[in-house]
Structure formats: structure tokens, C-alpha cells
Amino acid sequence: MLELVDVGCSPAALSDAMSAETATELARTLKALADPARLRVLSLVAGNDGREVCACDLTDPLGLSQPTVSHHLKVLVDAGFLQRDKRGVWAYYSLVPGALERVTDALPGGR
């Protein structure tokens, strides 16, 4: 007999996947990045060489209403990408150092 069947598909031959919890966590962080408006916010803040950016500076270049900008800022703060510093009437935002690097390192194949 000796049926050396070449299956062409060897199930269960996979090394362990990223755990479901890790994947969910990372996905939540990536969702915070996966929006044009938020990417532009980060770009604006990052483009200012670490200087803080006032919320009032953002609604014009983004072309969005003030509540919408505020919403996006909150998402980025909650995700750990931005930090808020409210001084008096104004709110200043700046990058959290290393936040983006931490995400790219957590990606599959990310070192």
C-alpha cells in the first residue's frame, strides 16, 4: 500500500498566533490611527518639532467642526498618542514620546 499522500495542506503546523487579547488591544490602538483626520492631527503636531499645538489651530486646517476636532483629540489622547495640557482657556496638545514606535514594534514582524 504505502500511500504517501501528499496532502498539500498541513493543518496545525502553525506556530502560535498572537493572543486574542493582544490582538484586540493592538487593534484598538490601530483604530485610533486609522482615520484621515486623526492622522493629519498627528502630522500637524509632529510637524511642529515637539512644540505644543493649540486646539484652536486645528479646526481650520482640518476643515472640520470644533466638536468633531475635539472628539478626534480625545480619541488620540485616550489611545496614548497625545497628551493634553489645559492652561487657562486654551488646550495644548503634544506628542507622547515613543507612543508611535511602541505600536510599530508590536506589529507582526515588528522586531
Place this chain on the structure above:
Amino acid sequence: MLELVDVGCSPAALSDAMSAETATELARTLKALADPARLRVLSLVAGNDGREVCACDLTDPLGLSQPTVSHHLKVLVDAGFLQRDKRGVWAYYSLVPGALERVTDALPGGR
């Protein structure tokens, strides 16, 4: 008088943001990554040291139905992260080299 008003907020002092088109494009790519199931798929494929992974190997570790897995694979292929090689009845998937690096480089502050 000499009112040296310190405004505390200097609008329009921002360098140019990422263009709306670039942001939309990058956001679309990131959306493809921002899902637990898809991250685990990439992790499974990447964890196999470049060897191809058969679609039939994926539905079990993911705990999802076959159509759903097929859907996620299509999203990852369309986004340029995976390439499909259908040989006979089976479909083999492998990483597109450099796809992930290209995304991380496009991120704000992503040099």
C-alpha cells in the same frame, strides 16, 4: 500703552499637515490592520518564517467561520499585506515583503 498682548495661542503657525489624500490613503491601509482577526492572521503567516500558509489552517486557530476568514484574507490582500497563490484546490498566503515597513515609514514621525 504698549500692549504686548501675549495671546497664548498663535493660529496659522503650523507647518503643513499631511495632505488629505495621503491621509485618506494611509487611513485605508491602517483600517486593514486595525482588526484583531487580521492581526492574528498576519501574525500566523509571519510566524511561519516566510513559509506559505494554507487558508484551511486559519479558520481553526481564529475561531471564525470560513467565509469570515476568507473575507479577512481578501481585505489583507487588497491592502497589499498578503499575496495569494492558489494552487489547485488550496489557497496559500504569504507576506508581501516590505509592506508593513512601508506603512510604519508613512506614519507621522516615521523615519
Place this chain on the structure above:
DNA sequence: CTGGGGTATCGACAGCCGTCAATGTCCCAC
């Protein structure tokens, strides 16, 4: 050719998300 099995597609449905107008909150100027 016929049957069987691996994949892809379709249709439907629930839940999430981005957006805005309206409103609330809080701090400063007067």
C-alpha cells in the same frame, strides 16, 4: 462525466464610527 471538498461571493443583520448642531462647563476680562 460525476461527486466531493476547499474557497470565494452574496445577502442580511447588528454594532460601531465620524460628523454636526445644540448645549454644557469653565476660565478669564471687565
Place this chain on the structure above:
DNA sequence: GTGGGACATTGACGGCTGTCGATACCCCAG
């Protein structure tokens, strides 16, 4: 204290998205 302005929150709405069952496609074995 009173008014105004900057920012946050709420509520509502349309659109997108992940999921599944059902079904179609397609290749190989016999």
C-alpha cells in the same frame, strides 16, 4: 458678578464593517 470665548459633552443620524448562513465556483479523484 457678568459676559464672552475656548473647549468638552450630548444626542442624533447616515454610512461603514464584522459576522454568519446559504450558495456559487472550481479543481481534482474516481
